[in-house]
Amino acid sequence: MQHYSDVTSANYLKRYYAPASTGNFSVGFDLLGAAFEPLSGELFGDVLDIIGEQAELSLDIVGRYVHQLPQHTDDNLVLSCFYAFEQKVGRTLPRLALRLHKNLPVGSGLGSSACSIVVACYAFNDYFGQPLSPSELLQLMAVAEGGVSGSVHYDNVAPSYLGGLQLMLPQSTAVCRSLPWFEHWRVVLSYPGTVLSTKAARAVLPQQLSLAHSIAFAGMLSRFVSAMYAKDEADAYCALQDLLAEPARTPLLPELPALRSALMAQGILHLGISGAGPTLFALCRDDAQAQLAADYLSRHYEKNQDATTQICRLSLAGARAL
Ligand SMILES: Nc1ncnc2c1ncn2[C@@H]1O[C@H](COP(=O)(O)OP(=O)(O)OP(=O)(O)O)[C@@H](O)[C@H]1O
Ligand SMILES: N[C@@H](CCO)C(=O)O
Numbered sequence: 001m002q003h004y005s006d007v008t009s010a011n012y013l014k015r016y017y018a019p020a021s022t023g024n025f026s027v028g029f030d031l032l033g034a035a036f037e038p039l040s041g042e043l044f045g046d047v048l049d050i051i052g053e054q055a056e057l058s059l060d061i062v063g064r065y066v067h068q069l070p071q072h073t074d075d076n077l078v079l080s081c082f083y084a085f086e087q088k089v090g091r092t093l094p095r096l097a098l099r100l101h102k103n104l105p106v107g108s109g110l111g112s113s114a115c116s117i118v119v120a121c122y123a124f125n126d127y128f129g130q131p132l133s134p135s136e137l138l139q140l141m142a143v144a145e146g147g148v149s150g151s152v153h154y155d156n157v158a159p160s161y162l163g164g165l166q167l168m169l170p171q172s173t174a175v176c177r178s179l180p181w182f183e184h185w186r187v188v189l190s191y192p193g194t195v196l197s198t199k200a201a202r203a204v205l206p207q208q209l210s211l212a213h214s215i216a217f218a219g220m221l222s223r224f225v226s227a228m229y230a231k232d233e234a235d236a237y238c239a240l241q242d243l244l245a246e247p248a249r250t251p252l253l254p255e256l257p258a259l260r261s262a263l264m265a266q267g268i269l270h271l272g273i274s275g276a277g278p279t280l281f282a283l284c285r286d287d288a289q290a291q292l293a294a295d296y297l298s299r300h301y302e303k304n305q306d307a308t309t310q311i312c313r314l315s316l317a318g319a320r321a322l
Contacts, residue, residue, distance in 0.1 A: 016322065017119060018118040018161070019036060020189065021275075022036065022275060023109075023274070026240040026241065029242070030153040033155030035160050035315035038312050039311050040311070046119045048099070049100075049101075053094045055095060059073045060073075060097075060100070061099070061102055062099065068106040068195070077116045107195035107197045108196075109276050113149070113156075118319050121144070135173070142157050149199060154175065158175070163317050164178040165181050180229060182236075186285075187282070188281065189281055189309070190301050190309040191278070193302060197276075246273060249273060253277050259296075262296065263293055268293050269282075291311065
């Protein structure tokens with residue numbers, strides 16, 4: 001299903017896409033994230049068109065979630081990314097006429113700001129002949145995302161850019177590494193239509209953890225990563241326990257415990273918070289189970305016209321030219 005006729009417009013020089021992403025993936029707060037794409041083929045991620053070169057930089061915004069963005073396009077991340085990119089490249093670049101298709105809801109837990117940042121930085125680097133290396137580009141994206149959420153974290157920008165399930169590697173030159181995945185796994189992303197800013201959802205987090213808590217957190221993430229490499233599916237989904245953010249964020253998402261109980265009683269593998277919420281993600285073992293979870297979440301979690309529930313697979317490609 002394609003919501004927007006303008007995505008079919010041929011009025012552009014180049015068109016780029018970046019997928020939605022789920023930060024944390026329950027067990028790896030700020031350290032683990034995955035990119036997803038709907039089985040339906042819908043472009044559930046932002047699209048950026050480079051329409052042409054002109055005297056002044058300009059941005060036109062269309063798409064289902066345009067009404068959730070700042071009224072003034074000057075405040076849009078796509079434009080701030082252009083200037084940050086230009087500064088990093090170190091020379092004045094030709095000005096562009098741009099069009100953003102805002103297909104991801106803002107403040108949703110789907111990595112909406114990261115998605116715009118990734119598609120913009122990827123597009124500029126491609127269009128201007130790859131002046132930045134992939135690691136320089138990733139760093140630029142992470143700094144831009146840090147400006148929005150209040151702290152630099154890679155768990156949305158890295159998967160949206162590179163695709164896959166990405167584990168961050170602190171202090172390593174590699175920055176992140178793609179983890180193995182179970183190809184039959186499906187992820188249902190359910191956005192209720194309400195907004196929860198990442199900054200607000202980070203403000204409720206504990207500032208300190210006890211030694212026992214730190215060990216439990218590190219242990220669960222290690223168990224999950226090890227299970228993915230060992231192809232031990234049951235151990236992997238049993239390890240999806242958020243010991244860090246979820247206890248603090250559940251008051252912001254009071255429906256989570258009841259929804260989880262109901263879905264897990266029907267055999268769904270896991271229900272967790274996507275990024276900072278309010279989107280929830282249901283991990284399912286196949287298409288039939290994913291359909292069941294999607295029907296349930298559509299009925300019980302969607303709250304208004306902005307809401308959407310998508311049955312997804314892992315996006316292996318990440319950001320790309322269309
Ligand atoms: N192109 C853009 N896409 C998304 N947000 C933008 C964009 N341009 C500016 N913004 C602003 O950036 C902020 C994004 O907030 P926030 O980080 O909470 O959203 P989010 O990225 O959707 O959250 P999450 O990472 O949990 O999905 C909002 O204040 C929004 O108005
Ligand atoms: N790791 C970030 C993701 C934000 O989408 C958080 O949970 O605050």
